[in-house]
Amino acid sequence: MIKPPLNTRKPSSIRWFNRVYTLVYTIAIFTLVYHHSRNVISSPSLTTIFLLIADLVLAWLWATWQALNLNPVHRVVFPENLPQVATESEYPGLDVFICTTDPVREPPVRVVNTVLSVMAYEYPADKLSVYVSDDGGSQLTLFALMEAAKFAKHWLPYCKRYNIMDRSPEVYFGNGNDPFLVPEAYEIKVMYESMKARIERVVERGTVSPDQITNDHWAKAFDKWAPGFTPQNHPAIVEVLLENAKDKDIIDHSLPNLIYVSREKDEAIHSHFKAGALNTLIRVSGALTNAPIVLVLDCDTYSNNPKTALYALCHYLDPNVDPNLALVQFPQCFHDINENDTYGAEYLFVVRATPMGMDGFRGTMFIGSGSFFKRQALLGSPSLVAPSDVQKTKTTTHALGNKSIKYNDVLELAQRTAGSRCEENTKWGSEMGFRYGSLAEDMYTSFKLQCQGWTSVFCDPERAAFLGNSPMSLHDILNQSKRWFVGFLEMVFSKNNAILYGFRFMNPLHALCYAHYNACPFWAIPVVIYAFLPQLALVNSFSIFPKVSDPWFSLYVFLFIGAYAKNLLEYTLAGGTMRKWWNNQRMWLVFGCSSYPFAVADWVLKSLGMSTIEFNVTSKVLIDDLRKRYHAGLFEFGVESPLFLTISIAAVVNLLAFVMGIIQVFKNGRFEELFAQLFIAGFAVINSWPIYEAMVLRSDKGKMPMSITVKAIGVSLVIYSLFSSAF
Numbered sequence: 001m002i003k004p005p006l007n008t009r010k011p012s013s014i015r016w017f018n019r020v021y022t023l024v025y026t027i028a029i030f031t032l033v034y035h036h037s038r039n040v041i042s043s044p045s046l047t048t049i050f051l052l053i054a055d056l057v058l059a060w061l062w063a064t065w066q067a068l069n070l071n072p073v074h075r076v077v078f079p080e081n082l083p084q085v086a087t088e089s090e091y092p093g094l095d096v097f098i099c100t101t102d103p104v105r106e107p108p109v110r111v112v113n114t115v116l117s118v119m120a121y122e123y124p125a126d127k128l129s130v131y132v133s134d135d136g137g138s139q140l141t142l143f144a145l146m147e148a149a150k151f152a153k154h155w156l157p158y159c160k161r162y163n164i165m166d167r168s169p170e171v172y173f174g175n176g177n178d179p180f181l182v183p184e185a186y187e188i189k190v191m192y193e194s195m196k197a198r199i200e201r202v203v204e205r206g207t208v209s210p211d212q213i214t215n216d217h218w219a220k221a222f223d224k225w226a227p228g229f230t231p232q233n234h235p236a237i238v239e240v241l242l243e244n245a246k247d248k249d250i251i252d253h254s255l256p257n258l259i260y261v262s263r264e265k266d267e268a269i270h271s272h273f274k275a276g277a278l279n280t281l282i283r284v285s286g287a288l289t290n291a292p293i294v295l296v297l298d299c300d301t302y303s304n305n306p307k308t309a310l311y312a313l314c315h316y317l318d319p320n321v322d323p324n325l326a327l328v329q330f331p332q333c334f335h336d337i338n339e340n341d342t343y344g345a346e347y348l349f350v351v352r353a354t355p356m357g358m359d360g361f362r363g364t365m366f367i368g369s370g371s372f373f374k375r376q377a378l379l380g381s382p383s384l385v386a387p388s389d390v391q392k393t394k395t396t397t398h399a400l401g402n403k404s405i406k407y408n409d410v411l412e413l414a415q416r417t418a419g420s421r422c423e424e425n426t427k428w429g430s431e432m433g434f435r436y437g438s439l440a441e442d443m444y445t446s447f448k449l450q451c452q453g454w455t456s457v458f459c460d461p462e463r464a465a466f467l468g469n470s471p472m473s474l475h476d477i478l479n480q481s482k483r484w485f486v487g488f489l490e491m492v493f494s495k496n497n498a499i500l501y502g503f504r505f506m507n508p509l510h511a512l513c514y515a516h517y518n519a520c521p522f523w524a525i526p527v528v529i530y531a532f533l534p535q536l537a538l539v540n541s542f543s544i545f546p547k548v549s550d551p552w553f554s555l556y557v558f559l560f561i562g563a564y565a566k567n568l569l570e571y572t573l574a575g576g577t578m579r580k581w582w583n584n585q586r587m588w589l590v591f592g593c594s595s596y597p598f599a600v601a602d603w604v605l606k607s608l609g610m611s612t613i614e615f616n617v618t619s620k621v622l623i624d625d626l627r628k629r630y631h632a633g634l635f636e637f638g639v640e641s642p643l644f645l646t647i648s649i650a651a652v653v654n655l656l657a658f659v660m661g662i663i664q665v666f667k668n669g670r671f672e673e674l675f676a677q678l679f680i681a682g683f684a685v686i687n688s689w690p691i692y693e694a695m696v697l698r699s700d701k702g703k704m705p706m707s708i709t710v711k712a713i714g715v716s717l718v719i720y721s722l723f724s725s726a727f
């Protein structure tokens, strides 16, 4: 008898349209390059050379993007068929890794909510362990987790009894779920609120006082914070807060393991940021529970669907599974994005379109959170670790046999593996575990895994599996993206880059997908050229594009409309709306004048040894005032940042050029010759509207700081006068 499937994979029907489009558009690009080359030869000038460079970079980025559209696939899972292949007792063990690093930017209450939401998974408790890595080495986080351990005894049975979907208590109680509908709800809500208040009090005070800990054993844990302990310099701490074999909830059911880990820190030794933290967790969990499947989460990405682990099993337990399957990736979705997604922060292309596209080759990227890894894959290449299916891998055993995970020898071993020197002269970070060398450790790790021969799949169920935090201020989002782009540049300029290394070890089309993202910071080149060159020529009445009646003009029209319309189509297919798409393309221009070029500058400074690269953690603090403005659809400026200065200069120059251009056309005619430049400046002006508004019309806290406005106008006038006779 044929068993019902656990999952299906179907190529998307849009792929044929994409392939034809790619072919036609490629011909158009070649024609344009021919046109430019001819111009450069017939009238060599900086203008023609810059235009050629801009379009060559655009062409490369466009071409690599096409790789993502050639074979997108849809997958569906059928968790209802799981009982046909495995009973609950046969499920593989699952170790969940949650990273946090800064109790100020990542409030412990939010970490606790993420922890509780996964502890409450629909998964056998004796197979589930939750590890929290605290890179901040903070008593506050440990205290919060102790509170969570107590509250879990009430929260977990409650969720399971009433089949609650929102298992992050903050979300559940904040969602307007009337707590009086379910008998114990009110009691649980009070319990949650008082836990939250206790945690927040401690966070406000900044220390944990002994009278706040009732459990003697737990009180001892704080002795580790001896004088001289700093987040950058302290011993390893491993605390088992809940042990499945011993701890029970209020209805006497066993609870999952809950373990706090803060790896040893030594200022002289590079921490490798999140990748280093995750590698520590691989070793610590290897010593304690050693589950064959590992779920990686950021501290803000709480579970939004208690069945997600079962969806992952639909791949791992499939009898026909590829033995090299290393990763089941769920999309990173976000809560609290505003109506029209002002900052394009849903990243629909990265989150949905790209993974589907890469899944058509040998697998999607790891995007940092919401990923179920096969532990084996993190321990070496398939040829070394002999891939097997996860069911056959031993579960819940550790290095010292089946002793309690609180047993001293076991804990000592775990603590040793969290030592700062235990990676010296090993393959951790190069051939094993999460890879070092890029701030985009997620993308780099999956790239290296896939080069070793491991594969991955993308799982995108209707209800989002996880929901995370997205920045509400423009400054935060630009800084966050700048970090990613520096990480991409580190990949481009490493010997393991997507082209030189990728082409040798993976399908070249698959490698091109990575090459596309890695080259993203170079968008800065065409965006900056197109943001200034046509405009400065325009104020001088100097025409740099073919006039409207010239046949070459129609090539430009085709390329512009073709690119934008296709982009809109792809965006809506990924689930976006027209308004969101507009904002998304605007953010691309904003990145082009800020985080892309700044990332290049950061990377150059780092390469010259003039600065060190830091992982600037994104703030997850919710500020009411800011939230209101964000939900009103306003851009949040407010701080004096060089990232705002460059976009402001571009906005002012474009406005100036557009106005001057119109005046000149009225005076001298030549509309046909200058139309393309007027159009580009006009397009930039429409896109820059929120910037003008923030400079002139707004008076709230999020407006553009006056100093930036003044500097932008000043610099624009200097640029204008410098170039007034350049053409």
Ligand SMILES: O=c1ccn([C@@H]2O[C@H](COP(=O)(O)OP(=O)(O)O[C@H]3O[C@H](CO)[C@@H](O)[C@H](O)[C@H]3O)[C@@H](O)[C@H]2O)c(=O)[nH]1
Residues within 6 Å of the ligand: 099, 100, 101, 102, 106, 133, 135, 271, 272, 273, 274, 277, 297, 298, 299, 300, 332, 367, 368, 369, 439, 440, 441, 442, 480, 483, 484, 487, 615, 616, 617, 618, 619
């Ligand atoms: O030294 C560090 C720095 C960061 N983190 C953790 O890494 C996670 C991601 O950091 P965040 O500041 O939230 O970065 P984002 O830019 O929001 O994260 C995206 O980009 C990162 C790569 O730059 C990926 O690691 C993330 O998974 C992905 O969501 C957080 O849980 C941090 O606590 C550490 O554990 N140690």
Ligand SMILES: [Mn+2]
Residues within 6 Å of the ligand: 298, 300, 468, 469, 618
């Ligand atoms: Mn984040």
